[in-house]
Amino acid sequence: MGKPLCPTTSEPARISVELKRALEFYHGSVEDLVRELIRVLGVNETDRRALEIVLLEEKATTPGRLAERLGLTSAGVTIMLNRLEKQGYIARSLHPTDRRRVLVMATELAADRVQELVVPMIVESYKMLLNYYDAAELETIADFLTRAGELQRTHRQRLREVDPYSRP
Numbered sequence: 001m002g003k004p005l006c007p008t009t010s011e012p013a014r015i016s017v018e019l020k021r022a023l024e025f026y027h028g029s030v031e032d033l034v035r036e037l038i039r040v041l042g043v044n045e046t047d048r049r050a051l052e053i054v055l056l057e058e059k060a061t062t063p064g065r066l067a068e069r070l071g072l073t074s075a076g077v078t079i080m081l082n083r084l085e086k087q088g089y090i091a092r093s094l095h096p097t098d099r100r101r102v103l104v105m106a107t108e109l110a111a112d113r114v115q116e117l118v119v120p121m122i123v124e125s126y127k128m129l130l131n132y133y134d135a136a137e138l139e140t141i142a143d144f145l146t147r148a149g150e151l152q153r154t155h156r157q158r159l160r161e162v163d164p165y166s167r168p
Contacts, residue, residue: 033121041113046070047084054090054106055114061104063092071160 038048050066058065067077081104084090089110095101129138 037117040117041089042087043084043089046072047080047089050080050084051089051106051110051114054104055111059105062095063102063104066104 034045034048038045041048041051043051049070053066053069054061063074063077063081066072066081067074070077070080072080081090081092085092088107091105091107092102093105095103129141133141
């Protein structure tokens with residue numbers, strides 16, 4: 001008997017290819033979704049990420065902390081905060097115990113708009129996941145997403161330490 005007409009692929013290699021394709025599809029679709037979200041909100045990507053941080057992660061934060069999280073200079077974060085404040089999405093106030101510090105918080109307008117736009121998508125996503133996967137599979141998915149997110153943070157930090165390419 002001769003060689004098979006089509007070379008066989010090992011199962012781990014096949015799964016690896018499928019995982020790569022799925023991740024590329026997922027990342028592309030998330031980027032497309034985010035692009036539409038920033039269009040509707042009337043912000044840019046950095047502003048959107050700042051809103052995400054103050055709405056979902058750190059209800060009240062400082063400009064310095066936002067600059068650190070977003071990889072911005074203090075001047076850059078000030079310009080960004082001025083834009084978001086002008087749009088009514090954030091408010092700045094003095095820290096209650098340290099009057100030298102400023103706190104940044106999302107406004108009710110920002111919370112309402114994100115609630116209206118994003119929460120229905122999140123609810124639909126959870127319903128879909130709960131309908132398709134059992135508890136053990138959901139734990140595996142959550143573990144994968146957590147590890148992938150941690151890896152992305154590591155990659156981001158490495159890139160922050162690389163000087164930008166010079167222009168030709």
